[in-house]
Amino acid sequence: MEFKNLHKQDKPLLIGNVWDVPSTKVVEKLNFQAVGTSSAAIAALLGYKDGEEMTFSELAYFVKRITRNTALPVSVDLESGYSRDPKEIVNHIKRLEQLGVVGINIEDSVVNKQRVLLDADDFAKTLSEIKEQLVKENVNLFINVRTDTFILLKENILEETKRRIQRYQDAGADGIFTPCIEKESDIKTIVDTTNLPLNVMSMPDLPDFDTLTKLGVKRISTGNFLFDKMYHTFEERIQTVLKQRSFSTIF
Numbered sequence: 001m002e003f004k005n006l007h008k009q010d011k012p013l014l015i016g017n018v019w020d021v022p023s024t025k026v027v028e029k030l031n032f033q034a035v036g037t038s039s040a041a042i043a044a045l046l047g048y049k050d051g052e053e054m055t056f057s058e059l060a061y062f063v064k065r066i067t068r069n070t071a072l073p074v075s076v077d078l079e080s081g082y083s084r085d086p087k088e089i090v091n092h093i094k095r096l097e098q099l100g101v102v103g104i105n106i107e108d109s110v111v112n113k114q115r116v117l118l119d120a121d122d123f124a125k126t127l128s129e130i131k132e133q134l135v136k137e138n139v140n141l142f143i144n145v146r147t148d149t150f151i152l153l154k155e156n157i158l159e160e161t162k163r164r165i166q167r168y169q170d171a172g173a174d175g176i177f178t179p180c181i182e183k184e185s186d187i188k189t190i191v192d193t194t195n196l197p198l199n200v201m202s203m204p205d206l207p208d209f210d211t212l213t214k215l216g217v218k219r220i221s222t223g224n225f226l227f228d229k230m231y232h233t234f235e236e237r238i239q240t241v242l243k244q245r246s247f248s249t250i251f
Contacts, residue, residue, distance in 0.1 A: 003102040004174065012219055015032070018035050027072070044227070075104060
């Protein structure tokens, strides 16, 4: 099924977020319909913090290895585009398409010592220019636009989120991603705000998948939390080995 159509199913598209070939193989084995790269996890593997500290070429290397080792559609977390220049972002997207990528996430915040929201109108203008150029060059990827209002704002979150979504929808977004949203009432409000498919991400108090389906959510991301949990478990196992002075608990 074409990637875009996976966002029109009766049940939400569950995206398995991956960071290397082994994690991709696990997601494929468990019958996910698609995979998405986690920029935070890949950055951590390379010793970087999240927020475009790694270079686009480093990201592209991981993407190449992942796409070469799965039959599943792959969407890439492009962070803020690894540039503020729309032309350069388009070049990045074209490179990803050449690697077999079918979709991207692009976010409306950047990290300059700390993460801050970009001006909504400026970001919408960038999106519009990107979309226009991609259409001209017949590059057809699913553009999932992430707004970081629920991560960064303390007040008027819903109002600002709705305002940004409308601008991004008008600019040509194919989907909307609101990480860190958790309340059922907030999710329903956002679903009703846009005719674009809404993507939510794993959070401690996120409703279960059946509830999200009833609320109208069309895409669910696992995020980088499984990656973090994996390394926490790794540390615990090593502590047990050291405490017991034996490897028996590994096997």
